[in-house]
Amino acid sequence: MLSVKENSPVEFSPELLTKFGEIVKRYPEGKQKSALLPLLHEVQAVFGWLSPDAMDKVAYFLNIKPIEVYEVATFYTMYFLEKKGKYNLEVCRTGPCCLVGAEKIMHHIEQTLGVREGEVTPDGLFSWRGVECLAACGYGPVLQIGPEYTFYENLTEQSVDSLIETLKNKA
Amino acid sequence: MGRTLLLTHINVPGIQGFEVYRQTGGYRSVEKALKTMSPDDVVEEVKKSGLRGRGGAGFPTGMKWSFLAKPEGVARYLVCNADESEPGTFKDRYLMTHIPHALIEGMIVSSFALGAKTSYIYVRGEMMPQIRILEKAIAEAKNAGFLGDNILGTGYSLEIYVQPGGGAYICGEETALLESLEGKRGNPRIKPPFPAVAGLYGCPTVVNNVESIAATVPIINDGGEEYAKIGIERSTGTKLISAGGNVKRPGVYEIELGVPVEEFIYSDEYCGGIANGKKLKAVVAGGSSVPILPANLILKTASGAPRLMTYESLADGGFQTGTMMGSGGFIAFDEDQCVVRNTWNFTRFYRHESCGQCSPCREGTGWMEKILYKIEHGLGTQSDIDLLWDVQKNIEGNTICPLGDAAAWPVAAAIRHFRDEFEWHIQNPSESQTRNFGLAHYADPLVQTVD
Numbered sequence: 001m002l003s004v005k006e007n008s009p010v011e012f013s014p015e016l017l018t019k020f021g022e023i024v025k026r027y028p029e030g031k032q033k034s035a036l037l038p039l040l041h042e043v044q045a046v047f048g049w050l051s052p053d054a055m056d057k058v059a060y061f062l063n064i065k066p067i068e069v070y071e072v073a074t075f076y077t078m079y080f081l082e083k084k085g086k087y088n089l090e091v092c093r094t095g096p097c098c099l100v101g102a103e104k105i106m107h108h109i110e111q112t113l114g115v116r117e118g119e120v121t122p123d124g125l126f127s128w129r130g131v132e133c134l135a136a137c138g139y140g141p142v143l144q145i146g147p148e149y150t151f152y153e154n155l156t157e158q159s160v161d162s163l164i165e166t167l168k169n170k171a
Numbered sequence: 172m173g174r175t176l177l178l179t180h181i182n183v184p185g186i187q188g189f190e191v192y193r194q195t196g197g198y199r200s201v202e203k204a205l206k207t208m209s210p211d212d213v214v215e216e217v218k219k220s221g222l223r224g225r226g227g228a229g230f231p232t233g234m235k236w237s238f239l240a241k242p243e244g245v246a247r248y249l250v251c252n253a254d255e256s257e258p259g260t261f262k263d264r265y266l267m268t269h270i271p272h273a274l275i276e277g278m279i280v281s282s283f284a285l286g287a288k289t290s291y292i293y294v295r296g297e298m299m300p301q302i303r304i305l306e307k308a309i310a311e312a313k314n315a316g317f318l319g320d321n322i323l324g325t326g327y328s329l330e331i332y333v334q335p336g337g338g339a340y341i342c343g344e345e346t347a348l349l350e351s352l353e354g355k356r357g358n359p360r361i362k363p364p365f366p367a368v369a370g371l372y373g374c375p376t377v378v379n380n381v382e383s384i385a386a387t388v389p390i391i392n393d394g395g396e397e398y399a400k401i402g403i404e405r406s407t408g409t410k411l412i413s414a415g416g417n418v419k420r421p422g423v424y425e426i427e428l429g430v431p432v433e434e435f436i437y438s439d440e441y442c443g444g445i446a447n448g449k450k451l452k453a454v455v456a457g458g459s460s461v462p463i464l465p466a467n468l469i470l471k472t473a474s475g476a477p478r479l480m481t482y483e484s485l486a487d488g489g490f491q492t493g494t495m496m497g498s499g500g501f502i503a504f505d506e507d508q509c510v511v512r513n514t515w516n517f518t519r520f521y522r523h524e525s526c527g528q529c530s531p532c533r534e535g536t537g538w539m540e541k542i543l544y545k546i547e548h549g550l551g552t553q554s555d556i557d558l559l560w561d562v563q564k565n566i567e568g569n570t571i572c573p574l575g576d577a578a579a580w581p582v583a584a585a586i587r588h589f590r591d592e593f594e595w596h597i598q599n600p601s602e603s604q605t606r607n608f609g610l611a612h613y614a615d616p617l618v619q620t621v622d
Contacts, residue, residue, distance in 0.1 A: 026332040028246070028289075031372055036354035037337050041296060068354075075356040075526075076337025078296045094258045095459060095516045096415045096502050132340065132520050133258040133459075134297055137415035137500065138422045149299035 010053045045147035049080040085120045085127035087167045090144050093130035097140035105141045108157045173427040176389040176409050189311035192272040200391035201279045205325040213284035219395030221407035226380030227498040238367040240375040248376040249282045251292040254343040257458035259500025262411035263381040265423040267301045271308035277384035296335040305333045340524035344572045345378040359572035402428035406481035417505035418442035432478045449505035457497020460577035462584030506610045514585040515543035521578035532575040535566040549600030
């Protein structure tokens with residue numbers, strides 16, 4: 001029986017729970033654990049990261065043990081176990097992108113934002129990190145921003161500057 | 172112009188949507204297969220076509236399909252591997268972005284052939300925009316009666332779902348992908364049993380790459396024999412090549428298998444040569460896992476014959492002087508690139524992506540990364556090169572899945588063909604921090620070996 005954990009400090013909205021229910025329907029009876037990865041993406045899209053309470057609540061919904069959720073959340077690189085900036089810039093740092101200047105772009109982002117990889121700017125707006133190959137090698141250097149994973153291709157220092165400016169004004 | 176089968180209509184405005192796709196002849200293969208052929212007929216055509224898996228291993232698709240167990244009353248699954256994450260490869264992203272219906276059409280035909288009632292497309296989680304595109308395409312196909320219950324009144328029913336991954340290279344390995352689809356960590360399974368016998372939820376399952384599935388559409392439309400007429404020998408049909416690195420025109424190209432490598436790099440129809448007027452130094456021809464070759468050996472085989480874009484020609488000479496077609500991730504390095512730095516970069520990738528199950532891979536990739544870091548940063552010693560060779564040798568073949576081999580091969584090939592570049596780094600620790608080794612190998616016909 002799929003249900004919602006009571007007395008949890010985390011609230012899942014009715015819309016989110018409807019989405020959960022639709023996702024679970026994709027799998028055969030009794031195989032609802034298959035919904036775990038998509039559900040965690042949905043939760044992260046709402047909260048920005050996966051808190052232990054949120055993970056426990058997902059476990060309860062899927063009728064699996066919390067450890068089964070932690071196992072998955074710690075294995076895959078897309079799940080954040082701590083808060084990130086509102087805009088988390090993820091720059092591809094693998095070989096093909098480095099052949100066309102990804103390292104320079106990462107250095108530039110570090111200088112511009114004034115925070116090291118993994119850190120969040122004091123205003124909470126930005127963080128950045130290098131990630132492994134994003135399968136966009138012909139358009140490098142590239143970066144992506146979740147939760148919709150918008151792609152920015154053929155980056156230059158100038159295009160990174162204007163992207164950061166745009167995001168600042170949007171926030 | 173070479174013949175194209177998959178990307179023929181790529182530039183037609185609106186081809187992403189169902190209507191235009193249908194107007195260009197889309198979904199004919201579904202009508203033909205479901206109304207005039209038996210599932211076994213479809214498998215037979217794919218066998219005749221000689222199509223080889225486009226994900227990297229190059230295993231004949233029809234043969235893979237024929238291994239599928241069919242016990243009574245047990246569900247069978249088709250799972251599409253859209254976890255594209257082999258560095259250098261971005262063809263599946265391109266196909267799914269621009270012609271999503273080509274994949275959906277192929278999924279329907281392939282699912283019918285295998286007797287699957289539910290199929291999944293496992294897309295890497297970072298491709299969220301492509302996931303939305305595919306979900307829309309599925310809804311459109313369903314709306315037009317090509318998916319769902321009783322497709323085209325034939326009695327065949329099928330549902331296709333898109334599953335996002337979580338960001339892990341290892342999930343491109345088919346059993347890790349299945350684990351992930353079951354909501355677990357992507358740890359590859361010990362084989363046997365193979366997925367054809369016990370795959371998703373323990374049921375018989377076929378896992379195929381995006382491009383392989385899309386290729387079944389022209390195979391069914393024109394017949395397997397027609398498809399097999401394209402290409403050379405056992406490399407039949409067309410192949411999507413992702414061209415990246417320092418070429419003038421990076422992008423995805425559909426080639427007839429058999430195009431000479433030299434033509435692919437220098438012709439304006441394809442890469443248009445090396446960017447910024449530089450010279451070609453080396454090529455990784457099939458994604459980061461395959462052996463890197465210096466320019467002279469990628470353009471011509473060791474026996475002096477022109478090297479062709481086929482499974483056989485790229486592999487000519489074995490690992491001593493050849494490489495592999497792999498996933499078709501074609502990465503060109505210009506004269507300014509440093510082989511040591513790139514090898515260090517790739518090794519860091521494999522260390523990061525190792526799932527950690529097997530000690531040789533978990534520990535070995537970390538050791539290789541550290542040794543390569545030392546050499547690249549002017550801290551290496553002569554014995555480090557031999558140590559590096561020793562470590563990669565001890566990973567290769569000693570792991571559950573091919574990630575271990577994939578991590579070992581690039582290191583072995585870099586030492587095999589560019590050993591003097593490694594030595595130069597060690598002998599010139601400070602100079603190597605300010606300039607690159609350059610092109611010494613470019614004109615050197617001799618092949619260095621250390622084993």
